[in-house]
Every structure is written in C-alpha cells, then in structure tokens.
Amino acid sequence: xxxYSIFNLVKxxxxxxxxxxxxxxxxxxxxxxxxxxxxGGGHGLATAYYLAKEHNITKVxxxxxxxxxxxxxxxxxxxxxxxxxxxxxxxxxEFGMDLWRKMSQxxxxxVMFSPRGIINLAHSDAQMNAYARRGNSMRLNxxxxxxxxxxxxxxxIPMADFSENVRFPIFGGLMQPSAGTARHDAVAWGYARQAxxxxxxxxxxxxxxxxxxxxxxxxxxxxxxxxxxxxKVGLCVAGSTNILAEKLNMTLPIETHLLQACVSEPVKxxxxxxxxxxxxxxYISQSDKGEMVMGGDLDGYNSYAQRGNLPTLQHxxxxxxxxxxxxxxxxxLRTWGGIMDMSMDGxxxxxxxxxxxxxxxxxxCYGGFKATPASGxxxxxxIAQDRVxxxxxxxxLNRFSTGYLIDEKGLGTKTWIS
Amino acid sequence: MLHIKCPYCGMRSQNEFSYGGDASxxxxxxxxxxxxxxxxxxxxxxxxxxxxxxxxxxxxxxxRQWIKVERDTATHxxxxxxxxxxxxxx
Numbered sequence: 001x002x003x004y005s006i007f008n009l010v011k012x013x014x015x016x017x018x019x020x021x022x023x024x025x026x027x028x029x030x031x032x033x034x035x036x037x038x039x040g041g042g043h044g045l046a047t048a049y050y051l052a053k054e055h056n057i058t059k060v061x062x063x064x065x066x067x068x069x070x071x072x073x074x075x076x077x078x079x080x081x082x083x084x085x086x087x088x089x090x091x092x093x094e095f096g097m098d099l100w101r102k103m104s105q106x107x108x109x110x111v112m113f114s115p116r117g118i119i120n121l122a123h124s125d126a127q128m129n130a131y132a133r134r135g136n137s138m139r140l141n142x143x144x145x146x147x148x149x150x151x152x153x154x155x156x157i158p159m160a161d162f163s164e165n166v167r168f169p170i171f172g173g174l175m176q177p178s179a180g181t182a183r184h185d186a187v188a189w190g191y192a193r194q195a196x197x198x199x200x201x202x203x204x205x206x207x208x209x210x211x212x213x214x215x216x217x218x219x220x221x222x223x224x225x226x227x228x229x230x231x232k233v234g235l236c237v238a239g240s241t242n243i244l245a246e247k248l249n250m251t252l253p254i255e256t257h258l259l260q261a262c263v264s265e266p267v268k269x270x271x272x273x274x275x276x277x278x279x280x281x282x283y284i285s286q287s288d289k290g291e292m293v294m295g296g297d298l299d300g301y302n303s304y305a306q307r308g309n310l311p312t313l314q315h316x317x318x319x320x321x322x323x324x325x326x327x328x329x330x331x332x333l334r335t336w337g338g339i340m341d342m343s344m345d346g347x348x349x350x351x352x353x354x355x356x357x358x359x360x361x362x363x364x365c366y367g368g369f370k371a372t373p374a375s376g377x378x379x380x381x382x383i384a385q386d387r388v389x390x391x392x393x394x395x396x397l398n399r400f401s402t403g404y405l406i407d408e409k410g411l412g413t414k415t416w417i418s
Numbered sequence: 419m420l421h422i423k424c425p426y427c428g429m430r431s432q433n434e435f436s437y438g439g440d441a442s443x444x445x446x447x448x449x450x451x452x453x454x455x456x457x458x459x460x461x462x463x464x465x466x467x468x469x470x471x472x473x474x475x476x477x478x479x480x481x482r483q484w485i486k487v488e489r490d491t492a493t494h495x496x497x498x499x500x501x502x503x504x505x506x507x508x
Contacts, residue, residue, distance in 0.1 A: 242466040253462035301437045304468045304492045311419055311433055344462045401458040413462060416437055
C-alpha cells in the first residue's frame with residue numbers, strides 16, 4: 001500500500017496527483033470467508049481492521065448494501081466523548097478515547113481528531129448536583145472532568161445567553177476537556193483503506209437476503225451477489241438490525257428511530273468547543289469549514305425514512321437559539337437524517353447470540369460514532385476468540401431479561417424520548 | 419409534518435399528538451403463570467417493522483384519547499386510525 005506522507009504528496013504533485021493508488025479495491029465476493037461482517041459503516045470497517053491487525057484473521061469480507069460510509073458514519077455530528085457515569089459505558093468509551101488519540105498515526109490517515117472539549121450546560125442547582133456526581137464518577141474511572149461555575153462557562157463561551165431574564169439561565173456546566181470531534185468520513189475511509197491493504201474484501205452494493213443456519217450454527221449467508229460460506233458472521237447494521245434479525249427469527253430489545261442533524265452556512269470561527277444544552281436536547285460545534293453543526297432529539301416515532309420531519313427540527317433549533325441567540329441570524333445549509341438502533345436502556349449490545357457463529361453489535365442509539373474504534377476492537381475480539389472481552393462484557397444481550405440494565409439516563413423503555 | 423386523523427376529532431397536525439409506541443405489544447394475562455421469556459418479550463423486545471406498523475398515539479393537545487394508527491415506517495403514509503379499544507381485523 002502506498003503510504004500517505006509529505007514525501008509522497010510532493011512526488012505525486014509532479015504528476016498532477018493522477019497516479020495515486022486506489023484507496024481500496026472493488027473485489028467480487030469469494031465463495032468462502034473465515035469471517036463475514038455485515039455492514040460497511042464505521043463499526044463494521046473497524047471490526048474488520050482489528051480482526052486483521054489484532055487477531056491475524058484476514059480472510060474477511062465486509063458486505064455493504066449501499067456504499068461504505070454512506071450510513072450513520074457519514075450522518076452524525078462527529079462528537080467524541082467518554083463522559084459517562086456507569087462503569088460499563090465509561091471504561092469502554094475511555095478505552096476508545098485512547099484509540100482516537102492514536103488513530104491518525106495508526107491508520108496513516110488524517111482523521112482530524114480535535115480534542116477541543118465538551119461542555120454540558122446546567123440550568124438549575126439540581127442539575128449542577130447531578131453533574132458534580134457524574135463528574136466525580138468519571139474521575140474515579142480515570143476520565144477528566146471539570147465542574148465549571150457560571151463565570152467560568154462565560155469565559156469559555158461568551159456568545160451563549162448570559163442575560164438576566166432568560167427561561168433557562170446557565171448555572172454552570174460539566175466539561176470533559178479531552179473530548180472533541182473528528183472528520184467522520186475520514187474515519188470510515190481510513191479504516192477501509194487499512195483493512196483492504198491487509199486482505200479484507202470490501203464488497204459494496206451487495207444486500208444480504210438471508211442466512212444459512214443449520215442445527216443452531218451459522219454456515220453462510222445469501223446475498224444479492226450470490227451465496228457466501230462462512231462459520232462466523234458479525235452483524236453491525238445499526239438501524240437495519242431489526243430487518244436482519246427478522247430473517248433470523250430473532251426479536252431484539254431494539255427499535256429503529258430517526259435522528260436529524262443540520263449545518264448552518266459557514267461563518268468565521270466563533271465556537272471552539274462542543275456545547276450541549278441542559279434544559280432540552282441540543283448539541284453544537286463548529287466545523288473546520290465554519291459551519292455550525294447541530295443536532296438534538298429523535299423525530300419521536302419509529303422510522304426507517306433516513307430523512308427527517310420539520311417539527312422536530314424547529315423544536316431543536318428553538319433550543320439552540322435559547323442557548324445561543326446569535327444562531328437565529330444564520331441560514332441553514334443542509335439537514336439530513338439517519339436511522340438509529342435505539343436500545344431499551346440506551347446502552348449498546350456487543351455479544352454472542354444463541355446461534356453459534358452469529359455475533360451481534362447494535363443498540364448504539366446516538367452514541368455510535370464516538371464508539372467506532374472501541375466497538376470495532378471489542379467486536380473483533382468477541383468474534384476472533386468466541387468470547388466477550390471484559391470491556392464489552394456488560395453489553396450483553398441477556399441483560400434485559402436478567403435485570404442488569406445500563407440505563408445511563410434512567411428513562412426506561414421509551415426509546416423515542418431518549 | 420404528519421397529519422393524523424383522530425377518530426374522535428378528525429384530521430389534526432402531528433404537533434397535537436404524543437407517541438406511545440408499538441400497539442401490537444400485549445401485556446401477559448394476569449393470574450396466569452408467566453415465564454421470564456414472555457415478560458421479557460412484553461417489556462423489552464420489539465419487532466420494529468419496516469413498513470406497516472400499528473402504533474399508539476395520544477391526542478394530547480386535543481381530546482386526550484389514546485388511539486391506534488397504522489402507519490408506514492419508511493414512507494410515513496398513514497393507512498388507517500382506530501379507537502384504542504377497537505378490534506382490528508388483519
């Protein structure tokens with residue numbers, strides 16, 4: 001594989017950049033693989049990469065219905081953080097933070113990781129107490145957390161509404177300084193390029209139409225481009241999890257819901273952090289191009305539409321304007337939607353299943369992007385070793401029936417309000 | 419914007435309604451032995467169909483009645499609405 005370096009950049013400049021190698025090939029499916037990963041999103045690509053890199057399993061195929069990076073890995077708001085209270089989520093995400101910090105070097109691909117810090121705003125005394133508790137829990141797990149008072153927040157984000165008579169005054173906030181953003185497409189492309197160079201077949205425009213299961217064991221999959229034999233299948237298809245689960249006669253603690261995001265017209269640098277509104281559901285950061293990147297609530301009813309509805313967008317942006325009034329002057333540039341695999345307790349599932357050789361990776365809700373490296377790493381371990389790693393042991397499928405829920409927000413089973 | 423026909427009030431905008439989830443889920447009968455699996459299915463497991471989906475909505479800013487709506491989860495087309503206690507022949 002051609003290494004990306006300043007030397008190669010200069011060298012290729014002399015031939016007008018026309019002689020770069022393709023970043024990944026376009027192979028036809030082989031008859032058999034050791035492992036088949038269904039879903040060529042961030043998690044699937046990362047899983048294939050870590051299978052090859054950490055476990056030396058390279059006879060791997062990624063089967064993608066559309067094109068790689070066309071789903072949620074290209075539709076998120078690029079936020080990376082590990083500000084969780086519960087041990088399972090905190091330790092897993094913090095392990096991921098370490099992978100994020102090394103990712104550009106590891107993949108030889110600039111993923112533009114920018115640890116600019118995230119601030120969760122608090123709008124009441126009770127919320128400050130809750131954030132103090134969450135911050136303390138984070139610090140006990142080795143995650144950086146700083147509780148900020150109103151004046152400290154004002155110093156960092158003076159453009160927020162600090163006037164006297166606002167409905168939701170800013171009392172302070174909880175900051176994780178090491179959190180940040182990354183270029184989401186580069187994450188997909190970087191993993192794809194490295195996985196491909198180690199022998200992984202990335203098969204696009206190939207839909208999985210069925211599974212070959214005999215005597216409780218997986219023997220292969222059926223696709224729109226022919227049958228593929230394999231003893232191990234990893235399912236990483238986010239919002240399409242239930243569609244494939246139905247083909248396996250499985251009913252899962254997952255519902256598919258739509259989440260929208262949007263960007264404004266580009267403006268000069270004004271916001272150098274990720275900020276979330278604490279009295280509703282709204283988050284914002286500024287991209288390197290200058291666009292304000294914003295997101296908030298789910299559309300609120302089961303949806304596979306991959307495009308949103310205006311009432312939710314209006315609701316979300318109203319919260320944004322309440323937090324940062326200058327946003328009302330900006331024109332909206334683009335809006336889009338992605339379909340989320342909302343789990344019943346808000347935490348993911350990375351586990352084996354009752355079918356031998358079938359592994360499940362789903363339930364990311366809206367936290368999927370930041371989990372990309374840790375999810376791929378632990379899922380690869382689970383598939384290669386046929387047992388869960390201690391980092392994903394808590395994300396079991398049977399935690400719902402056994403009562404070991406990881407309900408970070410305490411919202412219960414109403415997935416559409418989380 | 420969805421437009422939902424409330425069986426009591428007629429066609430209203432989505433903003434007047436609150437969502438209540440999958441209407442095909444049935445609570446296990448009382449006074450009967452219930453296995454953990456049945457309970458698990460009732461509380462957590464959902465089909466989350468792509469296509470026709472029968473779901474509960476409440477006309478919260480209207481008559482406050484719960485209703486059932488048959489809606490396509492991919493196109494958002496609404497085929498029919500029913501009163502909550504109405505029997506639906508499939």
